[in-house]
Each structure stands twice: as structure tokens, then as C-alpha cells.
Amino acid sequence: MVLGVFRLNGFFLHAADGLTAGSGLTTARWQVLRAVFHEPLTVAGAARNMGLTRQTVQRVADALVAEGLCRYLPNPAHRRAKLLAPTERGLRAIQHLVPRVTAWSEHVLDAVGAKTIRSANDSLQGLLPALLDCQEELLHDARTG
Structure with missing residues (x-):
């Protein structure tokens, strides 16, 4: 399963590279910009939602700000973040x-079918919370073997 998810992630990243080609955005910048599209978030909050480290998202966020695609706003809930x-x-x-x-x-939907897409999405929606519930234990096991 893990290798299948890695391959699927690679497929989507490659597709995203094609989708963003010529747009002035990289795949990483598109992802971070999309993460804050509907509401401002802290970098840590965006990273959590994306399943990435804060440091990874921070580098991309700083680049987006430098290019004028994003800006940092004061956070009433936290002075520094x-x-x-x-x-x-x-x-x-x-x-x-x-x-x-x-x-x-739409092309993906036509090629794969709505039922398959729904089934995969339902599986992911069930799998991710279950794994996150025991994330610390599973990551510890992965590190210690």
C-alpha cells in the first residue's frame, strides 16, 4: 500500500508540474498558495493541513511573499506566528x-470513473484519521524497527 501511495503521489506531483507550467507557479508554490486560498493560516497550520514540516512550508511561504503572491498578516491569536x-x-x-x-x-474522472474516484477518496478519508490517531506510536515503530 505504501509504495502505491508513493507512486500515486509521484503521479500527482508530475501532473501538477504540467498544470503549473508557464503559470509562474511551481507545484510547491501552488500547493501552499492553495492552502491559504480561502482563509489566512499560520505557516505551521498550513503545514499541518498539508502533512508537511513547518520548515518546508516556511521556505515556500517566504518565496511567495517575496514574489508578491502572499503577505504576512498580524495574528490576533499569537504575537509571533x-x-x-x-x-x-x-x-x-x-x-x-x-x-x-x-x-x-474531468479527464481523470472520464478515464478512471466516478465510482473509483469516490471509493479511493472514501478509503483515504477513513485511513488518514485512523493513522493520525496513532501517529506517534507508528512513527516511533518506523524509526526503531
């Missing part, structure tokens, strides 16, 4: 990808 939010330019960059992503998604 600022909120990451898209700028108008960042919102336009994401919206520019929508037609391409929609067409590709």
Missing part, C-alpha cells in the same frame, strides 16, 4: 489555473 494570506496577485495566479485544473480533473 503571523498569518499567511494570498495577495490579489496570488488569487489571480490560482484563478488562472482553474480552467486547466478543471479540464484535467
Whole structure:
């Protein structure tokens, strides 16, 4: 199962590289920008939602801010952990990808079928919370063998 998930992740990353080609966004920048598209989040919050480390997302977030695609906002809940939010330019960059992503998604749906997509999504929606519930134990076991 794990190797299958790795291969699927590789497939989606390769597809995302194609979808973002010529857009001015990399796959990583698209992912982080998309993570804060609907609401500003701390970098740590975005990283948690994406299943990545804070440091990885921090590097991408800083690049997005430097390029004017995102900005840091004060966080009323935490003095040091600022909120990451898209700028108008960042919102336009994401919206520019929508037609391409929609067409590709429809092609995937036609190729694979709605039932298979639903089944895979349902499986992931059940598997992920179950694994996260015992994450520390499983990661410890993976490190110690």
C-alpha cells in the first residue's frame, strides 16, 4: 500500500508540474498558495493541513511573499506566528489555473470513473484519521524497527 501511495503521489506531483507550467507557479508554490486560498493560516497550520514540516512550508511561504503572491498578516491569536494570506496577485495566479485544473480533473474522472474516484477518496478519508490517531506510536515503530 505504501509504495502505491508513493507512486500515486509521484503521479500527482508530475501532473501538477504540467498544470503549473508557464503559470509562474511551481507545484510547491501552488500547493501552499492553495492552502491559504480561502482563509489566512499560520505557516505551521498550513503545514499541518498539508502533512508537511513547518520548515518546508516556511521556505515556500517566504518565496511567495517575496514574489508578491502572499503577505504576512498580524495574528490576533499569537504575537509571533503571523498569518499567511494570498495577495490579489496570488488569487489571480490560482484563478488562472482553474480552467486547466478543471479540464484535467474531468479527464481523470472520464478515464478512471466516478465510482473509483469516490471509493479511493472514501478509503483515504477513513485511513488518514485512523493513522493520525496513532501517529506517534507508528512513527516511533518506523524509526526503531
